[in-house]
Every structure is written in C-alpha cells, then in structure tokens.
Amino acid sequence: MTDATTSTPAAKIDRDGFPTRFRYWMMDDPVAAIGLAVLIGIVLCAIFADWIAPYDPTLQDYGAMLEAPSAAHWLGTDDLGRDVFSRLIHGASASVYAAFLAVGVASVIGIPVGLIAGYAGGWTDEVISRILDTFLSFPAIVLAIAVTGVLGIGLTNAMLSVGIVFAPQLARLARARTLVLKQELYVDAARCFGASTATILGRHILPNAIQPVLVQMTLLMAVALLAEASLSFLGLGMQPPDPSWGSMIARAYIYAQIAPAQIYAPGLAILVTALAFNTVGESLREALDPTARR
Amino acid sequence: MLNPLQRRMLTRRLLQTVPVLILATFSVFMLLKLLPGDVAITLAGENASAERIAEIRQNYGLDKPLLIQYATWAWNALQGDLSSSLLSGEEVTTTLARVFPNTLFIVCYAILISIVLGVPLGILAAARAGGLADRMVMLLSSIGVALPNFWIAMIFVVAFALNRTWFPATGFVSPFEDPLRAIWYATLPAVALAASGVAEVSRQLRSSLVEILQSQHFRTLHAKGLPFRSILWKHGLRNVSVNLLTVISLLVNRTLAATVVVEVVFAIPGMGNTIVNATLQRDFPVVQGAVLAMVLTVITVNLVTDMLYSVLDPRISQQ
Numbered sequence: 001m002t003d004a005t006t007s008t009p010a011a012k013i014d015r016d017g018f019p020t021r022f023r024y025w026m027m028d029d030p031v032a033a034i035g036l037a038v039l040i041g042i043v044l045c046a047i048f049a050d051w052i053a054p055y056d057p058t059l060q061d062y063g064a065m066l067e068a069p070s071a072a073h074w075l076g077t078d079d080l081g082r083d084v085f086s087r088l089i090h091g092a093s094a095s096v097y098a099a100f101l102a103v104g105v106a107s108v109i110g111i112p113v114g115l116i117a118g119y120a121g122g123w124t125d126e127v128i129s130r131i132l133d134t135f136l137s138f139p140a141i142v143l144a145i146a147v148t149g150v151l152g153i154g155l156t157n158a159m160l161s162v163g164i165v166f167a168p169q170l171a172r173l174a175r176a177r178t179l180v181l182k183q184e185l186y187v188d189a190a191r192c193f194g195a196s197t198a199t200i201l202g203r204h205i206l207p208n209a210i211q212p213v214l215v216q217m218t219l220l221m222a223v224a225l226l227a228e229a230s231l232s233f234l235g236l237g238m239q240p241p242d243p244s245w246g247s248m249i250a251r252a253y254i255y256a257q258i259a260p261a262q263i264y265a266p267g268l269a270i271l272v273t274a275l276a277f278n279t280v281g282e283s284l285r286e287a288l289d290p291t292a293r294r
Numbered sequence: 295m296l297n298p299l300q301r302r303m304l305t306r307r308l309l310q311t312v313p314v315l316i317l318a319t320f321s322v323f324m325l326l327k328l329l330p331g332d333v334a335i336t337l338a339g340e341n342a343s344a345e346r347i348a349e350i351r352q353n354y355g356l357d358k359p360l361l362i363q364y365a366t367w368a369w370n371a372l373q374g375d376l377s378s379s380l381l382s383g384e385e386v387t388t389t390l391a392r393v394f395p396n397t398l399f400i401v402c403y404a405i406l407i408s409i410v411l412g413v414p415l416g417i418l419a420a421a422r423a424g425g426l427a428d429r430m431v432m433l434l435s436s437i438g439v440a441l442p443n444f445w446i447a448m449i450f451v452v453a454f455a456l457n458r459t460w461f462p463a464t465g466f467v468s469p470f471e472d473p474l475r476a477i478w479y480a481t482l483p484a485v486a487l488a489a490s491g492v493a494e495v496s497r498q499l500r501s502s503l504v505e506i507l508q509s510q511h512f513r514t515l516h517a518k519g520l521p522f523r524s525i526l527w528k529h530g531l532r533n534v535s536v537n538l539l540t541v542i543s544l545l546v547n548r549t550l551a552a553t554v555v556v557e558v559v560f561a562i563p564g565m566g567n568t569i570v571n572a573t574l575q576r577d578f579p580v581v582q583g584a585v586l587a588m589v590l591t592v593i594t595v596n597l598v599t600d601m602l603y604s605v606l607d608p609r610i611s612q613q
Contacts (some may be wrong), residue, residue, distance in 0.1 A: 083428045084324060137596060142569065230442065230444060
C-alpha cells in the first residue's frame, strides 16, 4: 500500500479526471459494471416505487389470495391478496434506507474514532482499541436484536443498532491507515505550519485514508441489507403493513405448504442486491489498490 | 513443553482479555439502562403493585450508584445468578443451561460441515488458480456470502422436508437423548448455516494458499524439481493450516449470530428463539443473560484460538 507509483500506468490514470477513471474502471471489470447497474436500478425502484409498482402494496384483495403468477399479478399475490411484485418494488426502499442508515451511522461514529485513535496514539489509542476489540466480539445480529428490543421495535432503531455494531470495523481500518499516514512528510509539514489537529485530520489524513474505508463501506452495505432482512424476518424491523423483503419471506413461509413459490422472489431480490454490493466493493478494492491483483 | 517466550506471550494475551471482559459485561449490563423511563416499572411489568416495584428497585439495587449496581450485577452473575424471567419466573441461568447446548450443537455441526466442504474446495481453487475450477468455487463462494441464511433454510425445508420428506421440517432432538435422531433433525439447519461458512473457509484458504504458492521459497522448491503435487500437499498446506484457526474463530462468531435467525425457521429451542421471543415480549433479564452468554462464548473462543495460534506457529511468539 505504498504510494510509489510515479512511473507506472496507474499514475497516468490518477492524473485523469473522475469520468475517465470511472470509464477505465467499468471497462476493466464488466461484472462490476453490471453490479453497479443493478444497484442503480434498485435505488431508482426505491425512489420511484409509487410510479413503477402496478398496485398499491398494501391494497388487499380477498378475491385473489395466494394466486400463482399471472398477467394481472406478475409474481402472484400473498395471503391477503396483495400484489407481490408491487410489494417487492416497495420493499426496495426499506432495503436501501436500511443499508444507507446503518452504514451512515457506522461511518459517522467509526471514521472519526479511528482517526483520533490512530493520530493520538498512546493511551487514547490503547483505550479506544480495547473498546473496539470488545464490540467486535459481539455477534452483530444478537446485539442488534437486544438494542432494538430496548430502544423499541422498528426499522430505524434496528438499523441504528446495526450501524453501532458495524462502527468498530470502519474505526479499525481508519485507525490503521492513520497510523501510516501520520508519519508522512506532508503531515509533518502541515503541523509545522501550525495547522490544527482537526485540519490535519480532516484535510490531510482523511482524504488519503478514505479509500479502504470506502471499500469496506460498500461491503458493509451488503451485510446491512442481510441484517435488515433478518431483523424484519424476526419481526423486529419493518412493521406491517409496510413491505420489506425480510418480512415478505417471513409471511410467505407461514403458507409454504400451500404456496411455496412465494418465498423465492423476495429472497432472490436480497441475494442479487447483496451480490451487487459485494461485486462493486471487491472491484473497487482492486481498482483503488494497484498492488491487489487477482 | 512451552518455552519462556511462549509462556510470556500467553500471559500477555490472557491479561489483554481482562479489559475486554470488563467492557463487554459492562455493555451488556448497560443494555437495561438504555430502557426509556423508570427501569423498575418496566421490569415489574404492567399493572404491578407499588410494593413489587419497590422490591424490584431493591433487588436490582436501582437506588445505588451505577458502578455499585454493575459490581453487584457482575458479582451475582459470577455466582450464576442472572435474575429470573419476568414472564415465567424461571431463573435465567436455568433457561440458558437448557437452551445453550442445543445452539452449540448446531453451531458445531455447521462449522464441521463448513470445514469438511470448504477446505477441499479452497485447495482445489488454489491449485488451479485462475482456471475453471477456481472460477466456479469463487462464484459459489460469492453467492454463499450474499445468501440470506434463513431464506436458504426455508428453501431446504420446502425441498427436503415438504416436497420430499427426507428430513423433519421443524423441531429438535437433544444429542444427549438420541444422538442419531439429533443429527437427523439438525442436518437441515446446520447445512443452511454452513452455506456462508463453506464460502468463507474456501475463500480464505484459497487466498492464503495462493499467496504462499507464489512466494520465493516455493519458487525454489519448484526450481529444485519437486513436483507440484508434493509442493502443494507437503509444504503449502502445512503453511496455511494455522490460518484455518483464525477462520474458525471468525466462523464461531458469525455462525453463532446466524443461528439466531435459522433457529426461528426450524423452531429449535435454542438461544436464538429464546432471545427473539424474550425481545418481542420485553423480557429483558432473559435478553441480557442470553447476550452475555453469547458474548462470553465468542471472547473465550477468540482467546483459545489466539493462544493455540501462538503455540502452533513459533514465528508469532518470537516477534
């Protein structure tokens, strides 16, 4: 992870603007391009759910319960006669909201803590590192369940607790990068010119430490998505009648004897989205770090 | 058996666990403090009498300073007193003693499957790095990591318990009562849990094996005319076998968390169902006790694998 790339082709790419670099990245890794397209599609679904979905996701039709896929209902209907396809599209917003909220909370807590621990060193670092170790030994979902139970059941509380559980992972990465960066000459120079600690951390260390953190954030999106699905499945996340992929699976499972096909669509949606986040994350890691090649 | 360096290393590692233990137990203790409003009233449940609330306040020492409360709680916990369920009145330690072995059984079973399937797949991928087998294994492992395990559990139930009745759809038999039936009942949940475990093990093993096979001393072995087969089996695997320990300790943490959800699918009377039901019914002493038990398990496993690691790999303790 050294920056000694002055004469390599990577240096040329570094001089180009963001659009050019982005184009290089996408051409270099078509699978990641597909992943990114999937993610953009899901975000669009989440934003424009009301316009895309053919039915109201909470509209019940007792004349058409647990129907098989048809022209009217592309993915059939659930036990209350609600259109599964519409619920799937609206479920995307729960997933997107959950993933961004959890990773957002994790980075707002984790990144500053990591920067401070790495930069301050000594006792501050020792104490913060022990706290991070402790939280890393909590099984994530278990802590999220307990915190959700205490704070009150609901999607926002559930994802806040997931975010808190994720924070140490980002803090650790930020800390490790800061330990290396604080010995760089330009950081010394900034200090000599009388820059405050906040300026050094924010303007000189953070921009250079952010790359591995960004990669981890993308990968955590997938974990957050799976956590949202699990918590909603357990009844601790999204509350009825609002749709979430996890709660759709939970509901469909009750009727697995009569209509087993109902459990496939929401699960596939979760799988594809998580896979897309992971693909983009892994590809971003390789694109940003020229030493990591397959 | 151990040299002084190793002994010093182990002592250091043991001492490092002490602050983690204190912090972890303190966080678990603080869970109840996050409750909005008066904890005593929440713990007493609805329609509790004033005396009952006063009694709870006294029992939990809620009128004393925070650190004293923590010390009392930790001291009681050390003696196996984790208070009792608000609903059934059963001692939390009794509940845990009943359900935890079931969870451990399934977790161990799942980890065993992860290793038995993951290790050969990882070796296969590394031996033909870049080839078709490698691509297939990596693709499967990408999917395995992204699969919601409760969903794959349901698909297994539909396929192997409802459509074909090869395995029971729900339920659990204790391995102490009937080991064979216990394995039969636990197979679907364990395989569902192992989906991500196999992915994790094969991915980690592949990457560390590929790294070692590309290193200088393996180039030397190759130059000396040693066939690839014996380089891989005799030298490569010996070098990565210690890495497996790290993967296993990681797996324990992940699998323990994942069982919580999978247990609900199969209605297994384990930690997962206990913690989820207690959370939904606001039975906080049970939630607290269950979280404590799981965290302590993870910390212990981390400690043991780290210590084994430093004993098995002499390079670590020499640093």
